[in-house]
Amino acid sequence: MTRRIYDAFPAGGPRGSWPAEERAHELTEQGQPATVVMDMGTDRFLVVPKSSREAAE
Secondary structure (H helix, E strand, C coil), X not given: CCCCCCEEEECCCCCCCCHHHXXXXXXXXXXXXXXXXXXXXXXXXXXXXXXXXXXXX
């Protein structure tokens, strides 16, 4: 399965900082529903499009 990645952030961000979630929120506000997933292989948070199933929830 191939998924588009809007942005990626290292998992070790400063305490209290949630840049991936903030970016996903910005994109959603702009009409591009997005969510955050963890890529365990690279230890990064990925901002990806919400699937049609997730968007319906």
